[in-house]
Amino acid sequence: DVKVTQxxxxxxxxxxxxxxxxxVQDMDHENMFWYRQDPGLxxxxxxxxxxxxxKEKGDIPEGYSVSREKKERFSLIxxxxxxxxxxxxLCASSLGQGGLDTQYFGPGTRLTVL
Amino acid sequence: xxxxxxxxPSLSVQEGRISILNCDYTNSMxxxxxxxxxxxxxxxxxxxxxxxxxxxxxxxxxxxxxxxSAKHLxxxxxxxxxxxxxxxxxxxxxxxGTYKYIFGTGTRLKVLA
Numbered sequence: 519d520v521k522v523t524q525x526x527x528x529x530x531x532x533x534x535x536x537x538x539x540x541x542v543q544d545m546d547h548e549n550m551f552w553y554r555q556d557p558g559l560x561x562x563x564x565x566x567x568x569x570x571x572x573k574e575k576g577d578i579p580e581g582y583s584v585s586r587e588k589k590e591r592f593s594l595i596x597x598x599x600x601x602x603x604x605x606x607x608l609c610a611s612s613l614g615q616g617g618l619d620t621q622y623f624g625p626g627t628r629l630t631v632l
Numbered sequence: 633x634x635x636x637x638x639x640x641p642s643l644s645v646q647e648g649r650i651s652i653l654n655c656d657y658t659n660s661m662x663x664x665x666x667x668x669x670x671x672x673x674x675x676x677x678x679x680x681x682x683x684x685x686x687x688x689x690x691x692x693x694x695x696x697x698x699x700x701s702a703k704h705l706x707x708x709x710x711x712x713x714x715x716x717x718x719x720x721x722x723x724x725x726x727x728x729g730t731y732k733y734i735f736g737t738g739t740r741l742k743v744l745a
Contacts, residue, residue: 558737560638560736560738561735576732620681621666621678623668624675
């Protein structure tokens with residue numbers, strides 16, 4: 519069974535703080551993803567990584583950066599948190615095979631920026 | 633520009649009846665489609681998938697239909713159960729080089745006992 523874990527379920531930060539969200543997967547997956555989920559907007563891709571130290575911007579990368587130093591770990595960094603980054607953040611991983619490549623999600627981190 | 637659309641934000645169905653959730657897409661290059669179910673305060677869980685070489689895929693109570701000419705897919709749940717109450721997302725991909733999926737905005741299904 520694939521397990522994707524996220525470091526915090528709930529997080530409250532202040533505007534301007536640097537925020538780290540950590541994600542770990544235990545299935546040796548090649549690909550890892552960070553999404554945010556907002557009401558009426560669905561899941562939007564922030565960044566993804568297809569290999570260690572490799573990353574690509576998703577649809578909404580502004581205000582975020584990522585780090586993947588080890589295959590199992592993918593971090594999302596908010597350099598200077600702002601109130602419009604209050605959201606549910608979801609991490610996912612996938613095997614990285616061609617064709618149908620199911621993504622497996624973690625439980626999510628609900629971030630509130632005050 | 634929303635490439636994957638779920639036009640019904642919510643749906644209520646009586647227990648035991650059929651639930652039909654719809655999804656439309658605009659990109660004819662999409663060739664893989666997935667449905668995910670999401671409970672509150674949990675991450676989405678994979679439900680069922682279909683590739684563009686098929687027009688139907690069935691898994692127990694869940695069936696996904698794909699109409700390529702209409703760029704439309706639907707998820708049928710028969711019979712619906714109260715535990716099926718959740719938000720359902722469809723997702724589409726056609727870019728197998730990067731394995732990216734485009735997600736719809738979700739439909740909240742409520743199954744009434």
